[in-house]
């Protein structure tokens with residue numbers, strides 16, 4: 001059987017990433033993440049019904065951090081439905097992921113579920129009918145079912161590390177509470193949020209977990225088609241914070257990044273792609289991960305805006 005031509009593209013992109021001299025800066029505000037080797041790189045593509053293709057360090061687990069926000073959002077929408085939108089918006093913020101600026105102007109209603117303030121509200125909403133242990137258990141069950149892998153777990157050291165230093169998130173949570181947009185004690189919601197961010201996955205597992213957003217035959221059906229479409233829309237407009245426009249311009253696919261250096265992108269109807277490189281750009285998104293996605297989109301023609309063609 002001839003080798004899948006996609007494998008050659010992944011190998012080529014990985015070789016280019018290995019040669020890169022500018023790798024970005026590893027997140028150091030969470031001490032456990034500061035010691036990750038920035039030289040690592042991985043890419044994985046999961047096409048429903050076909051074997052997952054990988055290249056680079058695709059079996060190495062990393063902290064998914066804010067990529068967890070999309071799984072918690074799917075869970076929250078499953079439990080609350082459209083009621084969630086009374087507490088969090090659906091517009092890009094144009095600000096950093098941990099910004100407080102708009103929260104004061106907009107009276108404690110975060111712009112979207114992917115900035116920290118919005119994710120903290122989303123987690124708080126899931127805690128409406130569940131203890132932290134139950135909410136995290138439900139999140140892990142969702143992710144494991146999506147990936148088809150029971151081994152996925154939370155790294156307690158990373159959660160403890162962020163609990164000790166996550167002062168800005170503490171400030172956001174208390175500010176939300178002052179506006180009545182946090183129903184639980186801030187420490188309780190934050191404890192749950194820090195643990196969800198500390199879910200650890202390899203690139204191969206993350207690509208597999210993203211298949212539920214791809215749709216089509218062979219994709220796990222964990223959310224309705226309508227909801228899949230809406231989560232993808234939010235990933236496109238808000239998934240990379242103030243770098244979302246840049247990601248749409250360069251890659252043209254819905255994506256969600258995390259400060260662990262992971263990105264999950266969706267090619268609707270075709271594939272789920274995970275990339276990982278721990279060095280971040282100035283938006284706090286993986287620098288080489290973004291470059292790799294840009295190359296993959298160009299070389300495969302995978303973009304919701306049509307193939308690259310010639311001319312730039």
Ligand SMILES: NC(=O)CC[C@H](N)C(=O)O
Nearest residue numbers: 065066097116197258259
């Ligand atoms: N962008 C991110 O990945 C941020 C997640 C991180 N846990 C934080 O709240 O700061």
